[in-house]
Amino acid sequence: MITLLTIPFIVFQHCVTGSPSSDNQRFSVEPNLIKNRFEEWLDPRCPIDLDEKKQIYRNQRCTLTRHESDFVPLQHMKDEVGHNNERFPLLTYHCRDDEITFVAIGNAGIPGFAKFNRDKKRVSDNINPIHGQIGKDVSRISKKHGAHFALLVGNNFYDGVENVEDPQWETVWAKRFNVKELDIPFFVVNGNRERMKNNTATGCYSVHGAHEKHWILPDLAYSVDVLNDVGGFRMLFTETEIEADEIIYGESKWKKERLAKSHWTSDSISRRGTSPYLHEQQHMSPDIAWIKYQQELYKSLRTRKVPHAIMVGYRHLYSALEGHTKRFVTNHEVGTYIANDYVQNGKVTTLSREVMYDCYISGDVAGLEYFKANDNREYFGVGGGGGEIVNDTVGSTATIWKWLRSKWSTCMEGKSQVGKVEHGVEYAKRAYGFAVFKYQWKANKKKVMYYEYAKKGSTYKLREDPKTIESAIYDERDAKKIKSRMGHEARRKK
Numbered sequence: 001m002i003t004l005l006t007i008p009f010i011v012f013q014h015c016v017t018g019s020p021s022s023d024n025q026r027f028s029v030e031p032n033l034i035k036n037r038f039e040e041w042l043d044p045r046c047p048i049d050l051d052e053k054k055q056i057y058r059n060q061r062c063t064l065t066r067h068e069s070d071f072v073p074l075q076h077m078k079d080e081v082g083h084n085n086e087r088f089p090l091l092t093y094h095c096r097d098d099e100i101t102f103v104a105i106g107n108a109g110i111p112g113f114a115k116f117n118r119d120k121k122r123v124s125d126n127i128n129p130i131h132g133q134i135g136k137d138v139s140r141i142s143k144k145h146g147a148h149f150a151l152l153v154g155n156n157f158y159d160g161v162e163n164v165e166d167p168q169w170e171t172v173w174a175k176r177f178n179v180k181e182l183d184i185p186f187f188v189v190n191g192n193r194e195r196m197k198n199n200t201a202t203g204c205y206s207v208h209g210a211h212e213k214h215w216i217l218p219d220l221a222y223s224v225d226v227l228n229d230v231g232g233f234r235m236l237f238t239e240t241e242i243e244a245d246e247i248i249y250g251e252s253k254w255k256k257e258r259l260a261k262s263h264w265t266s267d268s269i270s271r272r273g274t275s276p277y278l279h280e281q282q283h284m285s286p287d288i289a290w291i292k293y294q295q296e297l298y299k300s301l302r303t304r305k306v307p308h309a310i311m312v313g314y315r316h317l318y319s320a321l322e323g324h325t326k327r328f329v330t331n332h333e334v335g336t337y338i339a340n341d342y343v344q345n346g347k348v349t350t351l352s353r354e355v356m357y358d359c360y361i362s363g364d365v366a367g368l369e370y371f372k373a374n375d376n377r378e379y380f381g382v383g384g385g386g387g388e389i390v391n392d393t394v395g396s397t398a399t400i401w402k403w404l405r406s407k408w409s410t411c412m413e414g415k416s417q418v419g420k421v422e423h424g425v426e427y428a429k430r431a432y433g434f435a436v437f438k439y440q441w442k443a444n445k446k447k448v449m450y451y452e453y454a455k456k457g458s459t460y461k462l463r464e465d466p467k468t469i470e471s472a473i474y475d476e477r478d479a480k481k482i483k484s485r486m487g488h489e490a491r492r493k494k
Contacts, residue, residue, distance in 0.1 A: 055213050057183050062095040062148055064185055066218070089222035093185065095148050097228055098442060103142050104151040104380070105434035106314065106363015107387030108134070109158030109193055110172055127176070130432060130453070130460050131386045135176035137462045138434055141451060142182055145436050149184045149226075150177075153363025154191025154240075154314025155387045161194075161201045164209050179214045187224060188217040189237050191314040191363065193387070231441030231473075233308035236357065240315040308439075308473055309357040316362040318371050318379055320428040368435070368450045370427040370469055378471065380448065384433040427467060432460060439473060446473045 055064045066089065110131045142150065161168050173179065179186070194202055206217045216224075220239040226232055359378040369381030433452035440447070449466035 055185070057185060058095070058148065059183070061097065062093065062184075064216070065092045065094075089218040091216070091218070091222065091224045092227065093149065093224055094227045097146075097148070098230055098440075100226055100228060100231075100233075100439045101145050101147050101436065102149045102151060103138060103145075103147050103434060103436050104153060104361055104363075104382045105134075105138060105385045106153035106191070106381075106383040107155045107158075107366060108152060108385035109155045109387040111158045111387060113159065113168065113172060127171070128386070132176070133453075133460060133462070134386050134432065134434070135178070137451070139178035139182060141434075141436060141462075142184070145438065145449075147182070147184060147436070150182075150186045151312060151361065151382075152186050152188045153312060153361060153382055154189050155193040155363065155385075156188065156191070156202075158193050158196075158387045160196030160198065162197055163201050164205045166201065169205065169209060169211070174211050174214075179211055184214070185216045186214055187235070187237065187312070188215060189312055189314055189363075190217075190239055228441075231308075231439065233310055233358075233439065233473075235310045235312055237312045240313040311357040311360040312362075313360070314363055316364040316369075316379075316381055316383075317360055319365045319369060319381065320425045321365050321367045321369060321381075321430055367428065367430045368433050368452055368467075369425065369429075370448070370450070371425055376475070380435060381428075382433075382435045384431055384452065386432055427469065433462075436466070441473065444472050444474060446471050 054066075056062070057064065110127060113127065113131075138150075141147075157168055157172060173186075177186075188202065190202055202217055203219070205215050206212055209215055222237050224235045224237070226235060357377065359380060361380045361382060363381070363383045363385070365381050365383045366387075367381065368384050369379070371379035373379070427450065429452060431452040433450060436449040436451065438447040438449070439445075448469045450469075451462055451466045453460040453462055
């Protein structure tokens with residue numbers, strides 16, 4: 001069963017420096033420099049293709065269907081978020097296998113790959129050995145486990161892309177990951193680095209790219225029902241980056257700008273967020289609201305077709321490796337007066353309070369992580385794709401617990417209200433790598449394999465013995481319902 005995670009507001013107030021502590025605070029307001037609306041995802045040169053269509057993958061064993069019905073793109077909404085007119089792309093991916101396997105990797109972009117001279121002409125393309133190796137190994141391991149699809153969890157192009165014809169599509173992604181031979185869909189979410197150049201190009205590529213069949217990013221938010229004959233789950237993908245148009249108190253772009261105290265005011269910021277906590281309502285980004293609206297449909301399907309839900313987004317909710325945003329156990333500390341960090345934290349952590357999901361996969365933090373919550377939710381970090389340099393001495397177990405001890409007295413003063421520590425880290429390592437998820441419905445088993453690289457001298461070699469984490473897909477009550485349904489369907493087919 002899934003329960004909503006709730007944390008008393010006192011803990012958040014204790015651990016967040018610089019957050020507004022009451023609705024009565026009043027400060028002078030900076031002029032609103034930007035209209036409060038969604039930035040257009042696709043420009044007129046790249047219209048969204050709403051036609052219902054199907055794509056076939058893996059030697060005709062898997063079918064991806066894009067549904068046209070009742071679809072109003074999120075980025076074209078002009079009404080207040082929260083009204084019942086929001087729609088988003090709903091896809092169905094059906095495979096004729098008893099198991100479903102997928103590979104997930106974040107931070108897969110290559111820093112400094114595309115270098116330009118003053119005339120903006122490409123003068124050199126260089127792939128570092130580790131990045132080339134990661135591409136080969138992801139392809140090889142995907143074949144080994146018979147992956148049905150892949151997840152690219154943000155910062156897929158470290159320096160951004162110019163357009164749908166940018167050579168990086170071919171070199172950094174298609175050839176590097178052997179996309180054509182694998183013949184599986186890559187379901188994508190953007191990170192912050194995609195905004196470095198043309199932030200509409202990644203959406204446009206889903207329609208007009210050379211490998212559009214394999215690059216799936218239809219909107220800022222979308223869902224995919226992954227099904228086979230014995231089970232299934234729903235994947236909810238969302239953009240976790242703050243858009244300038246979504247913030248009405250004067251911040252200009254996604255870059256980390258210092259936030260003056262004068263910007264804080266309860267009157268200057270929209271109340272369109274879904275969180276019960278005031279400061280999170282103020283800083284919630286509208287594109288999250290579709291997930292809350294989605295819950296009624298999700299509830300109706302939960303014990304029938306898709307009883308398991310997976311959230312996918314670039315930003316992490318909790319991390320034992322990220323030095324300046326340690327969202328760990330009851331601590332939600334963020335950088336002081338840094339708008340991007342604070343607003344992002346308020347936006348993303350609201351997911352854990354308002355959305356029903358069983359696990360959350362993120363690609364933000366450089367490294368590999370696994371958390372298990374007291375409410376049985378799981379958090380997987382897969383940011384070891386090479387886009388950020390990893391350091392073996394940063395984020396070690398000793399470093400983590402040293403940091404925790406230094407913050408314990410402050411953040412655990414609210415322990416009586418919390419009752420117990422909410423999240424426990426079971427695996428956290430600064431390492432290059434990626435993860436393979438395998439769902440076995442007949443055994444009610446989920447297996448997650450973390451493949452990490454070991455450094456030998458100046459080279460990296462993939463460990464062939466992955467760190468493996470096993471857990472049940474459903475709790476006991478849901479498992480009985482699923483088995484009963486499976487038995488009924490089997491008898492019906494006979």
